[in-house]
Amino acid sequence: MNRLARILERIADAGVPATMSASEAKHVRFCNLTALAGLSCAVVFWFLEMPVVTDWGRTNALEAAIISARGVGAILFLAPVWLNLHRHHAAARLASVLVALLYVLSSTFIFGGFAPAHLFVIVIAAASMAMFPEEERGRMWLVVGASLLVFGVMMWLRERNDPLVPVMRHDVRVAMEVLISFGALILALVVTLVLRTTARRAELQAIHEHERADRLLLNILPEQIARRLKDDPQSIADGFHDVTVLFADLVGFTPMSEKMSPAEILQLMDEVFTRFDALVDRFGLEKIKTVGDAYMLAGGLPNPTESHAEDVAGMALAMLNEVRGIHGPDGTPLNIRIGIATGPVVAGVIGRKKFLYDLWGDTVNTASRMESSCEINSIQVTETTWRRLCGKFDFRERGEIEIKGKGRVTTWFLEGRAA
Structure with missing residues (x-):
């Protein structure tokens, strides 16, 4: 039969x-x-x-x-x-x-x-x-x-x-x-x-x-945002007064990729970002997007949490540790810069085609500036983030630096969890 x-x-x-x-x-x-x-x-x-x-x-x-x-x-x-x-x-x-x-x-x-x-x-x-x-x-x-x-x-x-x-x-x-x-x-x-x-x-x-x-x-949007979009397919915009945003960028990846085949580039990017995705799940954070060799995530949304700054800091240290073990096909080590900022953001979904859950606001811009002005293989945080984590993590004061659109601000390097 x-x-x-x-x-x-x-x-x-x-x-x-x-x-x-x-x-x-x-x-x-x-x-x-x-x-x-x-x-x-x-x-x-x-x-x-x-x-x-x-x-x-x-x-x-x-x-x-x-x-x-x-x-x-x-x-x-x-x-x-x-x-x-x-x-x-x-x-x-x-x-x-x-x-x-x-x-x-x-x-x-x-x-x-x-x-x-x-x-x-x-x-x-x-x-x-x-x-x-x-x-x-x-x-x-x-x-x-x-x-x-x-x-x-x-x-x-x-x-x-x-x-x-x-x-x-x-x-x-x-x-x-x-x-x-x-x-x-x-x-x-x-x-x-x-x-x-x-x-x-x-x-x-x-x-x-x-x-x-x-x-x-659900691979594109947070679960509750996906449900809202299915129930009412309109633009979604929510304000969050307290979240932590992280930007990470693979340093020197562009010149490295010029020596690699398309398949090798894809394989390396997939390996790195797959490891980052696993860390996002481990720390209970929200991946926002990847742009080229840059990776963006946030804590404290769409479900607000009290520990979002601590969770993002732990994620940043884990990302740094993951990248240290990854090399290009020719043995060249991969490097990374990470920037973190804490504060209010607007989060939502706009548009009708190829939509994504994205963030806007000064906190997002500041986190991006923290990453772009950071030293290689370091994690740079704003004073607001430092105050949240002081005592729970070890920091090294960098001092005042010039940040585009912000003037001179004091930043810190996150170096590890407090003993």
């Missing part, structure tokens, strides 16, 4: 790429499976029809042609699967209905009123309404109209009662009516089951896609 299920699944997935949406894939799978159901019915009836056509005797040229044509008609039920496999999905849906209608119409043309094949047209029309997506509604009504036309033609042929293969035996007539009627009923049940199965699979696929989109959104 497992092997049969895998085979059916492969047939259902013919022409369904991994990138196809759940709603579109549902219609392709339904088309494939209904074509398979039609093929199964056609093959069964082909074997049952052979003794009726030949009247349990030797075949003449007409009877041989009828049997051959019915066999070819059965094989044509594979056409929709082939078309879907080659990504001609709209053509596959039309072919599925056309082949089915021609096959049942030929049944009435061959056997006349003793073959109630018109019952299958009802199943075909119902299946057509489920097979076509909303954007192909015009084609759907076209094939439903064609089904009604074929139904009328078949009823007219039944009344004419001038079949190619007259069925003279009463018991054979009764058997044909019973078998074809039951066949139509069974096909209707199978099509309903296929519809339920494909709809359920599409539902599960949609749930999976939704969860994957949520995970992707």
Whole structure:
């Protein structure tokens, strides 16, 4: 059973790429499976029809042609699967209905009123309404109209009662009516089951896609910001009166990268920033963004905490320690500068495309200046941050330095945790 299920699944997935949406894939799978159901019915009836056509005797040229044509008609039920496999999905849906209608119409043309094949047209029309997506509604009504036309033609042929293969035996007539009627009923049940199965699979696929989109959104935005954005897709801006912002920059990375291949650059950047990302999770901080070889994070948002300055300081020391163990492909050691500032910021999400959670304000600018004016492999902090951490960490006073837009300010180097 497992092997049969895998085979059916492969047939259902013919022409369904991994990138196809759940709603579109549902219609392709339904088309494939209904074509398979039609093929199964056609093959069964082909074997049952052979003794009726030949009247349990030797075949003449007409009877041989009828049997051959019915066999070819059965094989044509594979056409929709082939078309879907080659990504001609709209053509596959039309072919599925056309082949089915021609096959049942030929049944009435061959056997006349003793073959109630018109019952299958009802199943075909119902299946057509489920097979076509909303954007192909015009084609759907076209094939439903064609089904009604074929139904009328078949009823007219039944009344004419001038079949190619007259069925003279009463018991054979009764058997044909019973078998074809039951066949139509069974096909209707199978099509309903296929519809339920494909709809359920599409539902599960949609749930999976939704969860994957949520995970992707959570990789871009903080969880509570992502929830707010989903509930109300407007610009988000929140004020935080007390947070700590960190900027880190890999020193000398640009000239180093000129000697590296693109793959080596990507590998080195990925190694460094992956380690930083792990530290962000470890210290319970919020990664804001990376720009080139610069890394920005913050503590105390979007969920305010009392220990944000201490957490960011611990993160900075850990970043410094991580970088000391990383070298370029030629053995050149990697260097870093880190700047930290504490104070109020505005945080939020703006724009509609490629949005991100970002920070604005004087504290952000000051943290950036702390990084750009810092010495290599050092952590420079503002006086506000130093006052928060004094006694918990060891510092070395740098003295007054000129900071763009701030004038002369006193800064400190963070050197480690207090003993």
